[in-house]
Amino acid sequence: MTGGLSHDWRRARAIAWKDLTSERRSKAGFNSVVALAVTILVMFGFALGPDAQAIRDAAPGAIWLAVLFAGVLAFNRSYQVELDGGALEQLILYPGSRRAIFAGKLLANFAFVSLMLVVVVAVGVILFQVHIPAAWPALLGILFLGAVGLVTLGTFYAAMASRSRAREVLLPLLLFPMLVPVLLAAMEATKGLLGGDAMGDAGNWARLLIAFDVVFFVATFLAFESVIEV
Amino acid sequence: MGEAHLIASGRRPGYDPGAKDGPVHVRQNPTFSFAKRRINTVHAIASSAQTPVIDARGVARRFGASWVLRGVTLQASAGETVGLLGVNGSGKSTLLRILSTLIKPHAGSATVCGYDVARDPEEVRSCVGYLGHTPGLYDDLTARENLQFAAAMFGTDAREIDRILERVTLSGAADQRVRGFSSGMQRRLAIARLMLVRPRVLLLDEPYSNLDTAGIALMNSLISEWAKSGVASLVVLHELAPAAGILDRTVTIVEGRIASEENLSAAQAPSLVVIR
Numbered sequence: 001m002t003g004g005l006s007h008d009w010r011r012a013r014a015i016a017w018k019d020l021t022s023e024r025r026s027k028a029g030f031n032s033v034v035a036l037a038v039t040i041l042v043m044f045g046f047a048l049g050p051d052a053q054a055i056r057d058a059a060p061g062a063i064w065l066a067v068l069f070a071g072v073l074a075f076n077r078s079y080q081v082e083l084d085g086g087a088l089e090q091l092i093l094y095p096g097s098r099r100a101i102f103a104g105k106l107l108a109n110f111a112f113v114s115l116m117l118v119v120v121v122a123v124g125v126i127l128f129q130v131h132i133p134a135a136w137p138a139l140l141g142i143l144f145l146g147a148v149g150l151v152t153l154g155t156f157y158a159a160m161a162s163r164s165r166a167r168e169v170l171l172p173l174l175l176f177p178m179l180v181p182v183l184l185a186a187m188e189a190t191k192g193l194l195g196g197d198a199m200g201d202a203g204n205w206a207r208l209l210i211a212f213d214v215v216f217f218v219a220t221f222l223a224f225e226s227v228i229e230v
Numbered sequence: 231m232g233e234a235h236l237i238a239s240g241r242r243p244g245y246d247p248g249a250k251d252g253p254v255h256v257r258q259n260p261t262f263s264f265a266k267r268r269i270n271t272v273h274a275i276a277s278s279a280q281t282p283v284i285d286a287r288g289v290a291r292r293f294g295a296s297w298v299l300r301g302v303t304l305q306a307s308a309g310e311t312v313g314l315l316g317v318n319g320s321g322k323s324t325l326l327r328i329l330s331t332l333i334k335p336h337a338g339s340a341t342v343c344g345y346d347v348a349r350d351p352e353e354v355r356s357c358v359g360y361l362g363h364t365p366g367l368y369d370d371l372t373a374r375e376n377l378q379f380a381a382a383m384f385g386t387d388a389r390e391i392d393r394i395l396e397r398v399t400l401s402g403a404a405d406q407r408v409r410g411f412s413s414g415m416q417r418r419l420a421i422a423r424l425m426l427v428r429p430r431v432l433l434l435d436e437p438y439s440n441l442d443t444a445g446i447a448l449m450n451s452l453i454s455e456w457a458k459s460g461v462a463s464l465v466v467l468h469e470l471a472p473a474a475g476i477l478d479r480t481v482t483i484v485e486g487r488i489a490s491e492e493n494l495s496a497a498q499a500p501s502l503v504v505i506r
Contacts, residue, residue, distance in 0.1 A: 007385050014382035022370040025407070086364025089332060090423075094383040095356035 008100040015091075015104025020111060022081055029077045030112070037070035037120045045127045052129055059128035060190035064146065064183055066120050067113070071150055072172055074112050075158035078105055083162060092228055102155065102224040110151045117147055130194060138202065139193045145209045146186030149216060153178050156220035160227045182216070185209040282307050283431055283462045284329060288338030290486075291324050298324045300486035301338060308430070308460045311453060311476055313467050316483040322466045323363070325483070326433045329464065330360040343430050359429030361437055365420035369409040373400055373419050376408060380423045390426065398422045398448065413440035421449060432456060432463040438472040446472050 023029050044062040048055050082088035092098055121143065124130065133139060157174045161167040185208045192202030282305035291299040299321040306312045314322045327333045329342055331351040340347045343357035367376050374391060381388040395401045398418040408416060417440045424432070437449050453463055453476050467473055470480065482490045 010385070011383050014379055018368060018371065018375075018379045021375070022368055025370040081368070085367050085369060086362060087366040087368060089362055089364070090360075090366030091383075093330060093332065093355055093358070093360050094380075095352065095385070096383075097352065 008097050008103070011094065011096055011100040012103035012107060015101060016107035016111070019078060019081065019105070019108035023108075023112065029074060030115070033070040033073050033077075033112075033116055034119050036073060037066040037116060038123050040066040040069060041120065041123055041127055055128045056130055056194070057191075059124055059130045060187050060194060062128065063120055063124040064187045064190070066124070067117060067147075067150065068176075068179065068183060070116055070120070071113055071154055072175065074116070075109060075154035075175075076161070076168055076171055078109055078112075078155070079158050079162035079167075088162070098225050098228050099221060101228065102159070102221060105155050105159070106151060109155050110147065113147050113151050113154075117143055133193050133196065135193055138206075139190065142186060142189045142193065142202070142206060142209070145206065145213055146182065146190075149182035149186070149209065149213045150179065152213065152216050152220055153182070156224065156227065159224065178216075182209065182212050185212060283343055284340075284464065285342075286325070286329065286338070286340040289325065289328055289335045289340050290337035291321075291328060291333065291335050298486055299328070299335075302483070302486070302488055303338075304481060304488065306431075306462045306464060308462055309457050310478050311457050311463045311465065313465050313470065313473055313477040313480040314483060315467055315470065315480055318468075320483045321486040322483050323435050326360070326435050326464060326466055329354075329431075330358055330433050331355055332360075357430040358433060359424045359427055359431070360433045360435075361420055361424055362435050363439075365416040366423075367408045367416055367419055370407060372405050372407055373411070373422075374404045376419060377422060377426060381426050384427045386426050394422045394425045397425065399444070414442055414445055417441055418445060418448070421452065425452070428459075429456075430461060432461055432465075434463060435466045436468065437465060438467075450476050 041062055044058065044066075045055065048058050079088070082091055091101060125132065154175060157178070158167075158171055161170040161174060164170050185205045189202045189205035189209060192200075192205060284304070284306040286302055286304045288301045288303055289299055290297060290301050298319075302321070302325055304312075304325075314325065316322050324333070328335050329340055329347060331347050331354050334348050342354045345353040345357075347354050368379070371379065373395065377391045377394065378388050381391065392401070392404075395404050398421055400415065400418055400422065403411065403415065408419065411419070417437075421437070432453070434453075437453075438446050441449060450473065453465070453473075457463065457476070465473055465477070470477075477494050479494060480492045481488055482492075
């Protein structure tokens, strides 16, 4: 019944479908996460004052920090759904590799964070008076790579923290230090592209971001089985 | 079927089954020790009535410094239904969780369907059906969607879902979200999820909780049908009455040890009084 890769892929898709359907119906997670992200952006806007250039310079940092804080809520919630009805036990008892659970959660969280990113970037562009650069496809690529790194580590550490009663406190403690290289690379690459990339730094940061994504993706995928043990 | 017996010959640092409350009725087995585990994984599928599909030997488990299971040895063969009795905290559910691969034993070993629960958990999971304390359902999905999800996870045929929902009398609520279900309805849906698979071993943790008399009758008829088709069942019970007539054997666990075992027949089993 285990059925190998094709079965694991089907299981991963089933988990992603289940998470996204639950979220679409309850809307509790998305609404609170987006509200937090927008609030952070607005607060940044007020804190930076009326200096248009200062606001524009701070935009990449503000956007990625808003995504980070809101993302933590989303990652915690993705396992809270399993813990509420005691479903986590059942989930890890289904036949097949437990990596399918990680893959499914990754897919769902990536879709969720991507949607949040669309809202945050749209609000950020308006609030911070950011000019969309000519190289906007490259900017989309950076947003994608940053989201991959954030979601990979967030999903992994949320699974680890889900076993603890203090998971809401534990997750940021575990996640934030590990996310520093990803966020730094994503922020610098975004800053470079929004500023016209006069020094050509965006490409270097993007390559670094790809390297972090690959390393973190492989490492978390391999380690997930031991993390989800009861 | 060999009788269940307790082996407490092994010792690990910090593990002393008799330390707290003195010796219990223990049958020593000199051939086995925790230090020398000699359980060979049987890769051939066990199908004969003589070969145990559940084979736990000296299983022990602690939580922190407290030993909850203190060396339980228990076998069950195909088609056998065994009731696990005991008060709260006696270790019944912990034994089931070890056999289902949810947690690992700290001493001893166990095989299910011929596979070692610690070394081959994926193989064990593919032959076990587990019903825990909580139904493990998703509140924002409908009853049908919960079963569709389970079918996708088990890799089984989702076309059976309508028939199964009818069997557990949830056809009328098939497209309602589980959030609005009563505890009994949630339990029935969890039972329906078990019917999606054809497990060789059933591990049922207090399966009668929250069930009305019709639900208890449904549970019993399913366990009987599964037993006839060769499924071995371990059923955790607080009281014997709901499972009257379906158990082949009862094993009583007291403070992590098997205290007694009794073979039952239909004539000996207490009758279930249904109050309408």
